[in-house]
Amino acid sequence: MKLFTFLWLLFATWAQAADGKLIITYLNMPKHGLAVVVQTPGGRTWMIDTGPQSEPYDAGRDTIEPFLKARGITQLDGIAISHPHGDHYGGAMWLLDHLPVKTFVDTGYSARGFTLAYNRVRQHAQERGAIYIAATEGDKLDFDPDLTVEVLSPPKTMHNVDTDPAKITEHGLLNTNSLFLRMQHGQNVLFFPGDAYGTGQRYVLEKNPAERLKAAVVTAPHHGFNTHPEFAAATNPKYAIASCLDFYAGSEVPSPGEKLTKQFEPLGTQVFVTAWHGNIEITSDGKDVTAKTERKGK
Numbered sequence: 001m002k003l004f005t006f007l008w009l010l011f012a013t014w015a016q017a018a019d020g021k022l023i024i025t026y027l028n029m030p031k032h033g034l035a036v037v038v039q040t041p042g043g044r045t046w047m048i049d050t051g052p053q054s055e056p057y058d059a060g061r062d063t064i065e066p067f068l069k070a071r072g073i074t075q076l077d078g079i080a081i082s083h084p085h086g087d088h089y090g091g092a093m094w095l096l097d098h099l100p101v102k103t104f105v106d107t108g109y110s111a112r113g114f115t116l117a118y119n120r121v122r123q124h125a126q127e128r129g130a131i132y133i134a135a136t137e138g139d140k141l142d143f144d145p146d147l148t149v150e151v152l153s154p155p156k157t158m159h160n161v162d163t164d165p166a167k168i169t170e171h172g173l174l175n176t177n178s179l180f181l182r183m184q185h186g187q188n189v190l191f192f193p194g195d196a197y198g199t200g201q202r203y204v205l206e207k208n209p210a211e212r213l214k215a216a217v218v219t220a221p222h223h224g225f226n227t228h229p230e231f232a233a234a235t236n237p238k239y240a241i242a243s244c245l246d247f248y249a250g251s252e253v254p255s256p257g258e259k260l261t262k263q264f265e266p267l268g269t270q271v272f273v274t275a276w277h278g279n280i281e282i283t284s285d286g287k288d289v290t291a292k293t294e295r296k297g298k
C-alpha cells in the first residue's frame with residue numbers, strides 16, 4: 001500500500017469514528033459464530049460477542065484484533081457476551097490477553113449447561129482488570145452517553161431453568177437466556193438478541209409495547225435460524241443481518257441466509273448475510289441508517 005493511500009485510509013477511518021456517528025460492523029468469519037464491533041458516537045469501542053476459537057482459527061487473533069488495528073483501535077471499552085457458547089465467547093481470551101478491556105458483561109448465568117471453560121473466561125476478564133457486570137432485564141449498559149442500551153431479556157430469574165431437563169436441552173437453555181439488547185441512537189433502534197430462541201423473543205414481545213419494538217436494524221436471532229415471525233413483523237427493520245455460514249450440512253435449515261431472506265423480504269427489509277456480503281457495516285447518524293458491505297452478495 002502506498003503511503004498516501006495508507007494516510008488517506010487512516011484519515012477516512014478517523015473521520016468516520018469521530019463525527020458523532022454510530023458504526024456497527026458484523027465481522028465475516030470462516031467459522032460459525034457472531035462478532036460485532038460497535039464504534040460509538042463518542043469514539044468508544046465495544047464488542048458484542050467475539051466469535052469462535054478452535055485451532056487453527058481464533059476469531060480474536062485472526063479476525064477481530066486485525067480489524068481493530070486497521071481502524072487504529074488499541075483498547076476496548078467493553079466486551080458483552082450474549083451467552084456462554086463457544087461461537088460467541090471463543091475470541092474473548094485472545095482479546096483479554098492482548099488489549100486492555102475496561103468492562104466485561106454477561107448475563108451472570110450459572111445454571112444448567114454452564115461450563116468451566118466459560119467460567120475461566122469470566123474470571124480471566126476480572127483478573128485482567130475488567131469491571132465485571134452481570135446484566136439482566138431492566139439494566140442499562142453504559143456504552144456511550146449518546147446511546148441507550150437496555151437489556152430486555154433474560155429476567156433475573158432466567159427462562160426455563162426450573163423446566164424439566166427432559167423438556168429443554170442445555171443448549172436450548174443457554175440460547176434462550178441470551179443477553180437481549182435494545183440499542184437506541186436518536187431515532188434509530190437496533191436489536192442484538194444473541195441466540196435467543198422463541199421463548200426469549202416472545203418474552204420481549206410481551207413485555208414491550210409496539211413502539212419500542214419497531215427497529216432500524218435487527219441482528220437475526222440465532223444466526224438467522226430462529227427468527228420468530230412475530231418478532232420479524234413487530235420490529236419490521238430496514239436491515240436484518242445474519243452472521244452465519246452459507247450452508248450447514250445436516251441442519252433442518254441448511255442456509256439460514258435463505259430462510260432469513262424469505263422471512264424478511266416480504267416486509268420490505270433488506271437482508272445481509274456475512275457469508276455472502278463479507279463484513280457488513282451499518283452507520284447511524286441518529287436519523288437514518290445506511291449499510292456498506294465488503295462484497296456485493298448473492
Ligand SMILES: [Zn+2]
Pocket residue numbers: 033034085087088195222223
Ligand atoms: Zn450461536
